[in-house]
Amino acid sequence: MKPVKISEAVVRRLPLYLQVLNDLHKRDVQTVSSQELGNKLDLNPAQIRKDLAYFGDFGRKGIGYDVTYLIEKIRQILKLDQPLFVALVGAGNLGRALSNYTTYLKDNMKITAIFDANPSIIGTQINSLTVQPIDALKETVIALNIRIGIITVPAVEAQSVADRFVEAGIEGILNFAPTVLRVPDDIRIHYADFTTELLSLAYYLDKEGNEENEPAMD
């Protein structure tokens, strides 16, 4: 099957749709309207209908969307209908937190290798995975057919980890280090640096300063 070409904004909404649909499915809900999805996701129903039209004309007026069918379609589009293996470099607090988070990913995407450069961390266990030395990265990535790499090392080490991932033939990188990385054009890189989210959030705070909460300054 040749997947449809979908805009980046829509692709980023698909995991949110999937999450809400999975919740509905768990509660045995069979169909859902764009209005209900809109309420749950804080999105305009018209926007949702437009997004979902990429997957074919299967919404029914007055009935809504078939939850199970939509889940299946979105998982296909996101390629979660096949196993997808992920490696993580940087087994500090953030790396450990992310390893735990992937237990939410009941889908086929799975962290199957964790690496670190710190001798006191190498060999320890995280969720039944043994932390491997960074020098084993290439061999392991190839052997386990790992296609996505997550970087959770400090900013100064991030580029060298990205280089290792590229050399090992990884196809996509999720970078948590607060720095911009250079990778070849055929490697997809997403940034999950939380400082960007945090700093851009500040822009939207009450421009005039909020004086309603009296600060207890002395």
Place this chain on the structure above:
Amino acid sequence: MKPVKISEAVVRRLPLYLQVLNDLHKRDVQTVSSQELGNKLDLNPAQIRKDLAYFGDFGRKGIGYDVTYLIEKIRQILKLDQPLFVALVGAGNLGRALSNYTTYLKDNMKITAIFDANPSIIGTQINSLTVQPIDALKETVIALNIRIGIITVPAVEAQSVADRFVEAGIEGILNFAPTVLRVPDDIRIHYADFTTELLSLAYYLDKEGNEENEPAMD
């Protein structure tokens, strides 16, 4: 000063500009061209010139942008020229990782309170802050004039934490829990759920499947 109205996409790029400019400033670079910024950020120079035109017509042909001036302007726009206090709820691995990350935020934004519901975590120290019980949230947020809340609790607990933040008068929320939250329209909420980034990354992997890395399946 009444700030300019800036599109969301531009606002999200401002922290990236700031990061690159701060690096240049540290290396005593005085001016930078849109081409150089473009190389560092993997963005089209024309896009960068358009973005920076929001802040006035201060780029000089053949010379470029004044680094110090641009840093000052972006910090003003993002309101980082004034102290901005942040509270974090959920002192697990992710919360601890984020507390450490804010050491990168040499700007005025600062985590000044950390909360948890777990009695074995309450009272412990994270970066010189004592983890407080969640019941102290409202009082502390008001007393310390905290305006932004970060949520790093499990998905099932996230909505109740958001409700507490709203009740305490917080203005913006950065949510790391993998769930959509309902907050009043005047509260700004950003999602930093890494699963969204990870799942949307999968979409961009080689559509036909990459057979070049021979998997060592048996």
